[in-house]
Amino acid sequence: MYVILVIAIFILLCINIFEHRKVINQSKELDYISEKIESILQGNGKEFIMVSSESESVKKNAVSVNHLLERYYQNQIEYQKSHKIMSEVLTNVSHDLRTPLTVLKGYTEILQIKSKDTISNEEATNLIHKLDAKTQEIVRMINQFFSMAKLESGDMILNIQRMDVGRICRDIILEYYDLLEKQNFHVEIRIPDYPIWADVDQEALERILKNLIDNAMKYGVEGSFLGIIVQEINGEIVIKIEDHGAGIEAKEKEEIFNRTFTLNSSKERKYLGSGLGLAICRNLIKQMDGTIHVSSVPEKQTIFSVHLKG
Numbered sequence: 017m018y019v020i021l022v023i024a025i026f027i028l029l030c031i032n033i034f035e036h037r038k039v040i041n042q043s044k045e046l047d048y049i050s051e052k053i054e055s056i057l058q059g060n061g062k063e064f065i066m067v068s069s070e071s072e073s074v075k076k077n078a079v080s081v082n083h084l085l086e087r088y089y090q091n092q093i094e095y096q097k098s099h100k101i102m103s104e105v106l107t108n109v110s111h112d113l114r115t116p117l118t119v120l121k122g123y124t125e126i127l128q129i130k131s132k133d134t135i136s137n138e139e140a141t142n143l144i145h146k147l148d149a150k151t152q153e154i155v156r157m158i159n160q161f162f163s164m165a166k167l168e169s170g171d172m173i174l175n176i177q178r179m180d181v182g183r184i185c186r187d188i189i190l191e192y193y194d195l196l197e198k199q200n201f202h203v204e205i206r207i208p209d210y211p212i213w214a215d216v217d218q219e220a221l222e223r224i225l226k227n228l229i230d231n232a233m234k235y236g237v238e239g240s241f242l243g244i245i246v247q248e249i250n251g252e253i254v255i256k257i258e259d260h261g262a263g264i265e266a267k268e269k270e271e272i273f274n275r276t277f278t279l280n281s282s283k284e285r286k287y288l289g290s291g292l293g294l295a296i297c298r299n300l301i302k303q304m305d306g307t308i309h310v311s312s313v314p315e316k317q318t319i320f321s322v323h324l325k326g
Contacts, residue, residue: 116150116153116154117154119146119150120147120150120151120154123143123146123147123150124147126143127140127143172303174217174220174300174303174304175217175218175219176215176216176217176304177215177216177217177218178213178214178215179213179214179215179216179218179221180211180212180213181212181213181214181216181221181246181253181255181324182207182208182210182211182212182246183211184216184218184221184222184225185207185225185244185246185255186205186207188222188225188226188229189203189205189229189244192229192233195233196233196242199233199237199240200240201233201240201241201242202240202241202242203241203242203243203244204241204242204243204244204258205243205244205245206243206244206245206246206247207244207245207246208246208248212246212248212253212326213253213326214253214324214325214326215304215305215324215325216304216324217300217303217304220300220303220304221304223296223297223300224297224300224301224322225255225257227293227294227296227297228257228297228320228322229242229244229257230293231259231293231294231320232257232258232259232261232318232320233259235259235261235262235318236259236260236261236262236318237261238260238261238262239259239260239261240260241258241259241260242257242258242259243256243257243258243259243319244256244257244258245258248326251325251326252323252324252325252326253323253324253325253326254321254322254323254324255321255322255324256319256320256321256322257319257320257322258317258318258319258320259317259318260316260317260318261315261318262314262315263312263313263314263315263316263317263318264310264312264314264318265312265314266312269310269311269312272294272310273294273295273297273298273308274295301322301324304324305324305325306322306323306324306325307322307323308320308321308322308323309321309323
């Protein structure tokens, strides 16, 4: 009986020592995890927690911490990417604003000089028109910049409603009628007579159409052609804006929707000065659960297609 008691006490002591060592090891591993996290937060490289503990709770904690670290590193990458893109956007906007501002300054200096001498009403009117055009250009760029900022921050909430897309397209093209006629554009419109329903924000869709038509007129002026087509294809509403201008090279088709994209060569056609217009279009279309695509044969035909859910 005495021997059994001694053996039992010995076993209990062994268990106690074993458990005590387990607690000490767990404490050391937790201290290691804590120190590792502190080191990582101080920016000492991209690291993860490595433990060889037999404790399931320590292992689970290590796995959870590693998941958090993975998200932390991913957020760092996204932040750096966003920071770089925003810097490029600011650089592009600053560059594009500088040109019309320089022109404005030149016009005002001419007016100041001419005002001291005799200036005809026709000459003054012409200068004022030029000043107004450049001012509108600057306002447009600034509005684009702030629109992009609102879209990126999620502050621009669309009012999606069931609307007749065909009617909206007709109303927009009518706004351009005089300008298209003045610039001798051949216009081809193919919109069904019956309503074409889609879930859209009217203001957003009008903005998208105006941007695409403006681009078609600006960069397709050599072809003097503008086409607008509305179709129902496989349950989707497809709006196509076509021009016959300089076109877009294959390698640039996806890049033109990036908010920082610009072409540097004077022989190439820029689809955006600040790289914001088409980026805003794509963002607005995405918020309406749609997509935008471009197909182009340089010097022959370029088509922007907006796909919306019918």
